Amino acid sequence: MVDKMIGAARAATVAAPPLGNEAYERFCTGLARRLTTEWPRICAANDVDVGRAREAGLPAVLVDRLRLTDDHLADLVTLTSTVAGEMRELTRRPPGTPIGDWGVRHRVPRPLGVVLMIFEARPTVTVEGALLNAAAGNAVILRGGKEIARTNAALGAAVTAALADAGLPAGLVTVLDDPSRSLLRDLLRRPDAIDVLIPRGSPSLIDYCHRASTIPVLASGGGVNHLYVHRSAELAQAVAIALDSKLPAPAGCTSLEIALVDRPVADEFVAALLDGARQDGRPLTIRVGEGLRQPETTGQWRVEALAEHDLGREFLDSTVGVVAVDSPDEAVEFIQRHGSGHSEAIAATDPVVTGEFTDRVDAATIVINGSLRLNDGPTLELGSEIAISTSRLHARGPITLAALVNYCWVIEANGRLREAS
Template sequence: MVEQLVSNARRAFETSPPVGDPAYARYCHVLSRLLTQEWAAILQANADDLNEAKRRGLASVLVERLRMGESQLRHLVALTEKVASELPAATASTQWASVDDWGALRRVPKPLGVVFMVYEARPTVTVEGALIPVVVGNAVLLRGGKEMAATDAALADIVRRALLEAGLPESMVTIVSDPDRLVLRELLKRHDAIDVLIPRGSPSLIEHCRSASSIPVIASGGGVNHIYVHDSADLKRAAEVALDSKLAEPTACNTVELILVDAQVADDFVKHLIEMGNLENGPLTLRLGGGLQAQDRGNVSVQPLGEHDLGREFLDATLGVLPVSGLDEAVAHIRHYGSKHTEGIISNEAAAIDRFVALVDAAAVVINGSLRLHDGPTLGLGSEISISTGRLHVRGSVTLKALLTYSWVVDAKGALRADRSTSCQL
């Protein structure tokens, strides 16, 4: 089975149109239309997955990850149209540039190759994975959580139809439906046929993929993120930023998990956090450490912060607060527990901000704002398949351009290296 999967994907990649071909924009538009036309069937399949998840006692937060509705359709339709609009700029070759007096040079975009995405049970990621890497000429193998098997089957049929109608090889997208872990293990070993591995999800998923595979990895996810509240901060505004960084989508990879706050202002900050938390619609759990104490109030419940909470993604409306002695202790904590995704500082002191930015290693460092701003479209970087926490070859938003490599095209006009006697000789 694995051999057939990778050989079909490889063949699709090798026979696909070149980067920038009109078929890719056509695929965007066809996929948008078919998603809209077949949404009722997708929702029916999704309902089957939701019922099975509830029957198995899956946690409510994981059930909500599975759910598809009108908001997801609007998101996916908008994404297909946005990606189509971004294609011309993302896939353009550079202009010819003269090389001394003998030739010309330009850079031409090329696909990365066969991309293998491994992710958890989020059906929207299946569509994103079938769209963003593919429109720049890559073939993709998609392996999501077994909890969305029925939804994925419905989506696979729509994607296949869209590819064929657009004039693209149908094996450019393969949804790996077999839940057997042996299939995953075998695919992770196929560095001979798979060019890039994109694990998108929890730190444990990413680490498993890294350790089990020699395929180059674009690690995406693992959102153990922090906000450091400096003693110069406007504490009310800091509380607003913290809640905005958490409550809109508590399971997202760019949400905050732990607030590190200067000890001398920690009590006042917690008061603001509870006050602002009671203005929100849903419940909020605060876990307080370092001797901080507060009482339950309204929809805000208070619990102690345990050692096991450090370096943890809560995946719900839970927020930790830990007092620190200052910026250096905050940075040390982030270096030890952070996942290098998104970190933030709230401060009115320029020197503290500059030091924090210089010392903290993350894909994004947000100053005086919500961590949820770290998102390709929000930052004007373009549509993204994920946010990379690694250093090579991309960090931050994995946009269309990040899913391309390049060839240098040299028009030598008959020139010989022997004629370039002044060049450096190796």
């Protein structure tokens, strides 16, 4: 099964037309049409997955990540149009660059090859991974979590139909209908045939991929993110940043886990954060570190003690920790020890402090006086993304269409020979 699947993917990379061919734009528009037509059937499959996840006792915040709505359809249809435009821009051939008086060099985009993308809960990732990779000329094998197996099968059928409509080889996109670990292990053992591995999910998934495979990895996941609140910060702004970094998407990869607050303003920050959550109306649990007061709370807003095992992990719910620190150095050291290199933020008005923080913190994206959720390809006007990479090679930060290609040099040499040295 694995040999046949990989063989079809590699054959598709050979049979696919060059980047910039109109077939890729036809695929984008055709996918929008197929998703719209098939949406009732896709949602019916999704209802089954969501119901079974709820019966299995999956936490409510994770069940919500599985669910598809009409808003998701609208977003995906918009994405197909956006990617088509980005593809035209990416493949536009500018004039070459002169080389001395003898030639011209051209930097030409080329597909990465065969991509294996592994992800967990969100079914929209199936469409995003198929769309961006196929538009970049890559063959992609998509392996989602077992919780969304039926949804993925329905989405995969729509993608396959859109490829056929566009005249592109079917092997450009394979949506696995077998989420077993044994099949995944077999795929991870094929660096001879798979060019890039993109795992999107928990730190344990990323770690497993690194240990089990020698395929080059663009890792995406492990969002153990922090906000450092310096004593010079505007407190109301810092609270707003913390709430926006947590409440809209508590289980998202850019979600805030721990706020590190200068000790003189830490108790005031906790009280203001609690008040802000009450005004917002969404539930919030604040876990405070040693030495901080615990205000009395009722209902869906709670203040509890922070435990040692809370450090360096994703809560994956509407829980945020608050730890008092005595200096920017202590905050940076805490992040170096517990952060995952994904998204970090600082709230401060002292430019010296923000400068030292951005110089010393090692993360894919560092935000000054803003929400962690700004770490997003479209929001940063970088383009559509399929993930946020914490890898150090090739792409770091949002993995956009431009990160799903590589480049070769085409040289117009006009008979030029290399002189002997």
